[in-house]
Amino acid sequence: DIQMTQSPSSLSASVGDRVTITCRASQGISNSLAWYQQKPGKVPKLLIYAASTLESGVPSRFSGSGYGADFTLTISSLQPEDVATYYCQKYNLVPWTFGHGTKVEVK
Amino acid sequence: QLQLQESGPGLVKPSETLSLTCTVSAGPISSSSYYWGWVRQPPGEGLEWLGIIYYSGTTYYNPALESRLTMSVDTSKNQFSLNLYSVTAADTAVYYCARTEGIAESNQYFRHWGQGTLVTVSS
Numbered sequence: 001d002i003q004m005t006q007s008p009s010s011l012s013a014s015v016g017d018r019v020t021i022t023c024r025a026s027q028g029i030s031n032s033l034a035w036y037q038q039k040p041g042k043v044p045k046l047l048i049y050a051a052s053t054l055e056s057g058v059p060s061r062f063s064g065s066g067y068g069a070d071f072t073l074t075i076s077s078l079q080p081e082d083v084a085t086y087y088c089q090k091y092n093l094v095p096w097t098f099g100h101g102t103k104v105e106v107k
Numbered sequence: 108q109l110q111l112q113e114s115g116p117g118l119v120k121p122s123e124t125l126s127l128t129c130t131v132s133a134g135p136i137s138s139s140s141y142y143w144g145w146v147r148q149p150p151g152e153g154l155e156w157l158g159i160i161y162y163s164g165t166t167y168y169n170p171a172l173e174s175r176l177t178m179s180v181d182t183s184k185n186q187f188s189l190n191l192y193s194v195t196a197a198d199t200a201v202y203y204c205a206r207t208e209g210i211a212e213s214n215q216y217f218r219h220w221g222q223g224t225l226v227t228v229s230s
Contacts (some may be wrong), residue, residue: 030191
């Protein structure tokens with residue numbers, strides 16, 4: 001099975017900072033990667049699919065990139081409401097594995 | 108507006124069977140266009156993909172749980188279900204049902220999620 005390694009596991013940044021989260025697949029997965037945001041006590045929310053396509057209604061400060069095995073989620077200017085845990089998920093072949101998550105906090 | 112709602116016991120005894128149902132509103136589960144799935148999240152931990160089911164009954168399971176897991180679909184009730192057998196405390200989690208955006212590989216992400224239901228395994 002393909003494993004998804006997310007890093008870092010947590011980060012703390014200031015409002016306005018650029019934040020980058022990476023997700024690496026143990027094998028190539030084309031662009032079959034989604035990013036989810038989960039705020040404390042809430043349901044995961046789709047942010048990005050197909051590695052770089054922004055879900056409707058998601059602020060443009062979020063962006064995704066990558067292809068094959070290496071992917072990145074970027075928040076261009078961190079806002080207080082972005083405090084959450086972010087998960088990547090690959091969906092090219094079953095099982096559809098999630099990364100272990102990156103907890104983002106604001107300093 | 109598509110809605111998914113999980114239901115089932117909030118407390119299950121060790122070694123027994125965890126059974127959950129997801130009721131789908133505002134859209135037929137018999138559509139050939141989607142997969143229906145389950146994801147769980149132990150308290151304070153990350154998301155774990157459990158499996159998916161197609162309206163025809165075709166299933167794909169997480170290999171780590173395959174020996175204890177079955178999923179089914181009831182098109183007459185617009186529901187799909189999960190049974191997890193021989194549970195232990197490690198199966199304590201919030202269980203989410205969800206729907207993919209399509210069945211093509213390019214659409215197999217979860218856009219729609221239920222609110223989740225906490226199931227505790229304890230005697």
